[in-house]
Amino acid sequence: MHPERPTTDFEGIVSSVEFFRNTNIDFLGKKWYFLVFSLVFSVAGLLSMAFWHGIPLGVDFRGGTLVYVKYAHTPDPSAIHSEIERAGLKNARVQRYGQAANNEVLIALDIQETSEQALDKGKIQIIQALESHATAGKQDLNNSSSLTVTNYLLEKDPLHLGTGTDANPRYTAIAQAIVDYRDKVKGGVLGSISNDELKSVADPAVVASLQDNFYVSDFGIRNVEIVGPQVGQQLRKQAILATLYSLGGMLIYLGLRFEWIYGVAAVLTVFHDTLITVGAFSLLNWEISLTVIAAILTLIGYSNNDTIVVFDRIRENVKLLRRDRLADIVNKSINQTLSRTILTAGLTFLTVLALFLFGGEVLHGFSFALVIGILIGTYSSIAIAAPILVAYQEWRGERGKKPIAMPLRSGNGPAQPKEKVKV
Amino acid sequence: MNKNLSWKLTVIIGILLVFLAGIFGIPKDWSGRGVLASIADRIHLGLDLRGGTHLILQVQVNDAVNVDSDNAIARLKEDFRSRKINYADITKPDPVNHPEMIVVKGVPPDQTSDFKNIISDRLPEYDASSGAENSWTVSMKAQNLADLKNRAVAQAIETIRNRIDQLGVSEPVIQEHGLGQYQILVQLPGVDDPARVKEIMQSTAMLEIKQSIDGQAAYPSEQAALQAHGGVLPPDAVLMAGKSIGSRRDTESGEAWYIISRASAVTGRDLRTAEPSTDENGQPAVRFILTSEGGRKFYAFTSAHVGDSLAVVLDNKVQEVAVIKEAIHDTGIINGRFTQQETQDLSMTLRSGALPAGIKYLEERTVGPSLGADSIRSGIRAAMVGMLAVLIFMLIYYRWAGVNADIALILNLVILLGFMGYFGAVLTLPGIAGVILTVGMGVDSNVLIFERIREELRNGKTPPSAVEQGFGHAWITIVDTHVTTIVSAAILFIFGTGPVKGFATTLVFGLIANLFTAVFVSRVIFDWVLSRKQRGEALSI
Numbered sequence: 014m015h016p017e018r019p020t021t022d023f024e025g026i027v028s029s030v031e032f033f034r035n036t037n038i039d040f041l042g043k044k045w046y047f048l049v050f051s052l053v054f055s056v057a058g059l060l061s062m063a064f065w066h067g068i069p070l071g072v073d074f075r076g077g078t079l080v081y082v083k084y085a086h087t088p089d090p091s092a093i094h095s096e097i098e099r100a101g102l103k104n105a106r107v108q109r110y111g112q113a114a115n116n117e118v119l120i121a122l123d124i125q126e127t128s129e130q131a132l133d134k135g136k137i138q139i140i141q142a143l144e145s146h147a148t149a150g151k152q153d154l155n156n157s158s159s160l161t162v163t164n165y166l167l168e169k170d171p172l173h174l175g176t177g178t179d180a181n182p183r184y185t186a187i188a189q190a191i192v193d194y195r196d197k198v199k200g201g202v203l204g205s206i207s208n209d210e211l212k213s214v215a216d217p218a219v220v221a222s223l224q225d226n227f228y229v230s231d232f233g234i235r236n237v238e239i240v241g242p243q244v245g246q247q248l249r250k251q252a253i254l255a256t257l258y259s260l261g262g263m264l265i266y267l268g269l270r271f272e273w274i275y276g277v278a279a280v281l282t283v284f285h286d287t288l289i290t291v292g293a294f295s296l297l298n299w300e301i302s303l304t305v306i307a308a309i310l311t312l313i314g315y316s317n318n319d320t321i322v323v324f325d326r327i328r329e330n331v332k333l334l335r336r337d338r339l340a341d342i343v344n345k346s347i348n349q350t351l352s353r354t355i356l357t358a359g360l361t362f363l364t365v366l367a368l369f370l371f372g373g374e375v376l377h378g379f380s381f382a383l384v385i386g387i388l389i390g391t392y393s394s395i396a397i398a399a400p401i402l403v404a405y406q407e408w409r410g411e412r413g414k415k416p417i418a419m420p421l422r423s424g425n426g427p428a429q430p431k432e433k434v435k436v
Numbered sequence: 437m438n439k440n441l442s443w444k445l446t447v448i449i450g451i452l453l454v455f456l457a458g459i460f461g462i463p464k465d466w467s468g469r470g471v472l473a474s475i476a477d478r479i480h481l482g483l484d485l486r487g488g489t490h491l492i493l494q495v496q497v498n499d500a501v502n503v504d505s506d507n508a509i510a511r512l513k514e515d516f517r518s519r520k521i522n523y524a525d526i527t528k529p530d531p532v533n534h535p536e537m538i539v540v541k542g543v544p545p546d547q548t549s550d551f552k553n554i555i556s557d558r559l560p561e562y563d564a565s566s567g568a569e570n571s572w573t574v575s576m577k578a579q580n581l582a583d584l585k586n587r588a589v590a591q592a593i594e595t596i597r598n599r600i601d602q603l604g605v606s607e608p609v610i611q612e613h614g615l616g617q618y619q620i621l622v623q624l625p626g627v628d629d630p631a632r633v634k635e636i637m638q639s640t641a642m643l644e645i646k647q648s649i650d651g652q653a654a655y656p657s658e659q660a661a662l663q664a665h666g667g668v669l670p671p672d673a674v675l676m677a678g679k680s681i682g683s684r685r686d687t688e689s690g691e692a693w694y695i696i697s698r699a700s701a702v703t704g705r706d707l708r709t710a711e712p713s714t715d716e717n718g719q720p721a722v723r724f725i726l727t728s729e730g731g732r733k734f735y736a737f738t739s740a741h742v743g744d745s746l747a748v749v750l751d752n753k754v755q756e757v758a759v760i761k762e763a764i765h766d767t768g769i770i771n772g773r774f775t776q777q778e779t780q781d782l783s784m785t786l787r788s789g790a791l792p793a794g795i796k797y798l799e800e801r802t803v804g805p806s807l808g809a810d811s812i813r814s815g816i817r818a819a820m821v822g823m824l825a826v827l828i829f830m831l832i833y834y835r836w837a838g839v840n841a842d843i844a845l846i847l848n849l850v851i852l853l854g855f856m857g858y859f860g861a862v863l864t865l866p867g868i869a870g871v872i873l874t875v876g877m878g879v880d881s882n883v884l885i886f887e888r889i890r891e892e893l894r895n896g897k898t899p900p901s902a903v904e905q906g907f908g909h910a911w912i913t914i915v916d917t918h919v920t921t922i923v924s925a926a927i928l929f930i931f932g933t934g935p936v937k938g939f940a941t942t943l944v945f946g947l948i949a950n951l952f953t954a955v956f957v958s959r960v961i962f963d964w965v966l967s968r969k970q971r972g973e974a975l976s977i
Contacts, residue, residue: 129494132800156629158628234802235804236804239800241798243494254931262927266920304936311943314921318921360829365872368872371814383873
């Protein structure tokens with residue numbers, strides 16, 4: 014136990030900010046509380062996966078058609094649903110998406126409407142259904158590509174550029190400017206085709222010409238995802254393979270650097286983390302997409318890191334404090350690394366929280382998985398991995414086997430640095 | 437300051453400049469816009485940030501195999517006739533799943549050796565094995581079959597690339613995808629309405645000019661056509677559907693049937709080029725020019741058939757039928773009630789060559805540019821907030837050592853982005869998340885070292901010795917954690933698709949950069965700080 018007062022020879026440390034300076038919490042003693050805590054969340058997650066929401070797979074794995082639409086006004090999902098049903102799509106799902114102020118709607122068709130014979134049939138039907146209020150004979154400027162606008166302007170030639178060589182680049186630039194204005198400034202939906210709306214990007218002559226052939230609907234398509242059954246199956250397989258390889262690699266690496274029991278403890282810890290994270294998604298019924306799987310694999314790596322730091326310190330202390338009980342060594346190690354563990358977790362958590370709060374809707378699932386993962390990953394290194402080590406040791410002791418000397422191989426672990434005195 | 441230290445400082449400054457160049461290149465002008473433009477040159481944005489279309493298509497390789505086995509059957513029939521080998525029947529029992537298998541029934545046993553000779557001489561890619569009741573299964577050899585399928589995919593990629601090049605899409609990606617599935621990945625940045633591009637990519641564009649045996653006669657149904665010939669097709673003729681003269685393009689009912697010769701006078705391979713043009717009525721049409729070899733064949737055909745009619749067949753449908761007024765050398769007009777856009781598209785697809793097999797779309801994702809712009813905005817916002825939070829925290833918690841960590845962190849970011857610029861890596865939205873995550877995980881190394889230094893100082897060591905111990909002890913753990921995360925990221929890169937690959941890339945580059953900055957750069961800064969301190973002066977940490 015070190016004295017609380019600052020060291021005498023050197024000043025300055027006193028005023029530093031330091032949490033967790035000389036803690037001595039008996040973590041291992043609390044292991045039953047930890048176990049209960051973990052069990053509660055694991056079981057809740059498992060029950061939800063088995064009986065309630067199941068494992069909510071996103072379109073990447075299930076296959077299907079997703080169309081994200083942004084409206085100029087507050088959309089009414091049930092009205093949209095009836096429009097789509099009238100077009101013959103029976104099992105469409107329509108729901109609000111993202112923040113309310115964005116006026117976005119998600120229209121989903123499942124795999125039945127998405128066959129590889131005509132992959133985009135569902136999407137085309139949806140768009141046709143939404144455009145049922147179309148002005149006959151005119152095209153929707155909110156859903157036209159810049160190429161369409163360019164070709165139209167080239168044909169109508171409102172600026173009377175003739176067939177000179179600069180007609181094409183100039184009209185291409187104007188069309189691109191209009192489309193950019195629509196997409197980057199107006200979020201994809203123009204209010205009208207008028208000089209007021211388009212004055213910053215197009216001449217009145219161009220606007221008048223556009224009015225002849227274009228109208229604006231009240232929506233713009235933001236994003237489309239169509240995954241056929243074959244690709245869905247492939248992605249499922251790839252996700253599973255990636256996870257297995259990750260876990261396998263981890264086991265091998267830890268088995269080499271430490272003893273095999275460390276590897277097993279780490280893998281069990283990772284299972285626990287993954288279970289709770291997937292359980293959280295199931296409880297909240299949030300979809301697991303490819304990026305969410307990437308986040309889960311990343312948090313496996315992160316939890317692993319955390320566990321390694323504690324294991325490293327345990328190994329170091331085992332060499333130093335040969336005569337102490339393993340449980341005491343482990344406790345001491347955790348306390349010594351507590352400062353670093355909480356700090357790192359805290360800092361990484363800060364960054365991931367920033368991602369969750371500010372990163373936008375597309376990354377929502379991904380950042381949520383990381384938020385949960387970092388909390389659980391840190392917790393599990395202390396609450397799961399360490400107790401497993403000690404429990405195994407005690408189990409061996411009870412069986413009458415001699416305790417495994419840790420580390421097994423000498424010469425492993427950090428080299429003792431020579432004390433160099435610098436002037 | 438000793439020589440060692442100043443040397444190390446120079447190295448660091450050098451690296452900083454090198455990686456800054458990776459990000460910015462040499463900007464043409466130093467205004468805000470110019471700098472942004474040169475960054476945009478170096479760092480490529482993924483589809484999810486730029487907007488565009490991502491497609492996965494599958495080449496129906498069995499189509500190509502069917503063409504080969506059909507040719508084999510034709511050759512076999514010819515040889516059997518000339519060598520007077522009797523047979524009852526030649527069929528393909530399962531053209532859908534096993535297009536490489538042909539069954540010949542009823543070969544007399546005494547002609548077995550002749551039969552086998554024909555197979556080995558004329559169809560070296562095929563093997564023959566005998567079956568029950570004088571039947572033989574003639575099947576393509578496994579290696580040849582695999583080669584044919586792979587060739588079909590390679591050819592499809594080339595053809596699609598030609599077509600997309602002509603469309604003027606910037607920086608498209610067209611490459612084989614997955615393993616052994618005959619799939620092609622196509623990424624088209626900036627294309628937010630893929631309908632036209634998909635149609636252009638998918639059209640087989642197989643052009644053939646054949647003889648129309650009944651002149652201009654178009655029959656309303658197959659039966660009517662057969663009846664005109666007494667219920668039997670003339671030798672070497674086929675029935676083919678097409679548009680009836682006088683019907684509009686988009687009505688289904690305007691279908692007509694023609695009696696067309698099986699052999700072609702001229703095929704797409706004889707085509708040199710095709711371009712939009714007008715016919716004699718001023719309507720949009722496609723004008724084609726044949727190669728010299730093709731021109732000779734065409735001349736021979738047309739001079740032998742003056743007064744007869746030829747049929748222009750596109751993708752096995754009759755496009756038009758015209759009377760041959762005189763011998764034609766090497767140019768012709770295809771008229772089929774096209775719009776101007778259609779003549780342009782058709783010329784383009786003809787020029788790019790025919791697809792060796794049909795393609796099916798398996799996956800389609802289109803990110804609109806408005807979503808792309810929003811994603812960039814949110815990504816950068818989150819990155820700024822995250823970074824600021826970390827930078828400020830380090831300053832408060834570690835004081836001047838915090839400045840050390842912050843410098844290392846900023847340098848880390850520069851190196852990471854510089855790597856991306858040099859490797860031409862693509863930045864995706866999860867990639868931006870990866871940058872943010874790198875900041876969080878990178879600062880871990882600093883924390884590890886600083887905490888150790890604090891501990892050593894508490895134990896009574898001198899600042900220089902504490903710094904030494906801190907870095908020494910922490911080194912192994914830093915390597916451990918970085919290697920495991922890099923391996924994780926590598927697995928993500930191998931198994932992931934576009935956006936996930938971008939995430940793995942920024943994570944790996946960030947961690948490698950961190951190994952350098954957290955250990956080397958931080959150490960150098962500490963050494964520099966220590967070198968300026970008096971003996972016994974405290975270290976601000």
